[in-house]
Amino acid sequence: MGFFLQRQRKLKTSTPKRDINEGIYTKCESCKEVIAVMQLSSNLEVCPTCGFHHRMTAKKRLESLIDPGSFKEINRRLHTLNPLNFPGYEEKIEGLMEANDLNEAVVTGIGKIAGESVAIGIMDSHFLMASMGSVVGEKVTRLIEVSISRRLPLIMVCASGGARMQEGIYSLMQMAKTSAALAKHNDAGLLYISVLTHPTMGGVTASFATLGDIIIAEKGASVGFAGRRVVEQTIKQKLPDHFQTAEFLQEKGLVDLVVSRQELKQTLAKLIDLHEGSEG
């Protein structure tokens, strides 16, 4: 994990710039077409011209997936400490909390998808690249435990730069913690759908993100273990554009299906329905 921060700066720019014409218009990150912010927003941040999927906040993602009024957040108050006393870490977290109206990089809770209750976690890459430290690991683990105790399907909408450097080994061990909880979930015979969105890298890819019974990748998402830059440094060559894309992953047999953002809710609803009554 952790090979991807160099990507981070690049990825950060994939949030549409809001400064054109006082936030009324924005530019598509991919085709550079000027789009009305409202239009992009009502199209789930997908470019109407080229279909590029821009990054989405957890809040918007929730609205796009969960039946209105059905979501109950859990463990919202869990708050990050600074186990290594890493200089500036607390201030950084405070700033991110303020700027994003989030307490950490994942939002977890119980909600309904097309009338069916699910335990769902949504990672928000605007919050320190949704890197996994103690709180992300703990919230995901508690969500898995709630999913087991209430016998609900589990859905994780993943997006992450990987394990969070500032918390050192504590972050690394969250990979073990979440994976161990998923072993229990698996033994309970419950459904786990993992949705890989842009970008999902490092320690999150190497733990709960790739342990789904069904793994869905969102169109165009970059998903991998080592970041593109690091892989290029290893082989001292440029990689093709489609390397580590959702489509590439499907071709290599690493994900079950690739769906567009518009199709995601419907696909999840269908999969949940197909498992109805079959959970052992």
Add this chain to the structure above:
Amino acid sequence: MSILDLEMKIAEIETKLNEISSDNHQEIEQLQQQLHRYKSRAYQHLTAWDHVTLARHPKRPKAREYIEYIFDSFIELHGDRLYRDDEAIIGGIAKLGNQSVTVIAHQKGCTTSENIKCNFGMPHPEGYRKALRLMKQAEKFNRPIITFIDTPGAYPGPEAEERGQGHAIAECLREMSSLTVPTLSIVIGEGGSGGALALGVSDEIWMLQYAVYSILSPEGFASILYKDGSRAQEAAEVMKLTAQDYLNRGIIEKIIKEPTGGAHQFPQYAFDQLKDQLEGYLLQIKKVTAKQLLNKRYKKYRLIGEYDSLNR
């Protein structure tokens, strides 16, 4: 002076001492005093970076040497049954006393050609899949599993990505957490990130005295958080990556003592220390049921994390 410079200086004085005529008492005494000064300077106040240097020392004993010294009748088993045999991870069955165990290890080489063969101890997905196959085999035959961790990390190459590096590691983590046999991991050198953890979700984690374990190499950590890979020494201090740090924090259960100056100075010492502890451990876990093991293992990882709760 870096630990490697001091090491050279010490070797220099030792050579001089060997060459000097035995009746030159005054000079012998002088040299011995000098030697003592250097040694106490070198090994008494080691920085975190010194630990990193020792953990990566080219002469540091590698997993295969530990295995061959500690166990009897080791039979190496190859391959993941899916793609190929990855020599960055070795594994097989061996005996310690009259107890059969499965042994799985990251393998670094001692020479350049060995290192090319085992890819400097950086596994591909098939290495992790071999490890998992051998763990499942151990479970079937009710053998304890002992893993040796010594890797800079999982290999960050394009084929590794194409064959699902993340998925291969994730499966190891999930499956190790629920194996019904006793599991023990020993970090003998470098424990680098998820590539190390994939062999490390065990009942107990032990570390050699000068081994290190970290979320990423100090160089990688520095280049991410300081945007400057050359600040690795500083990063190593911040990361708190030594065996003593982890014992204090309750992440590991035991430190295996190394000889003065590191395991490469006198490998048998480190091997004997470890063997002794292993024999005791294997006896002790015989009394523990699988259910007890699983509960304790789950709890160990379940409780790792530092957080509090906001009042808003």
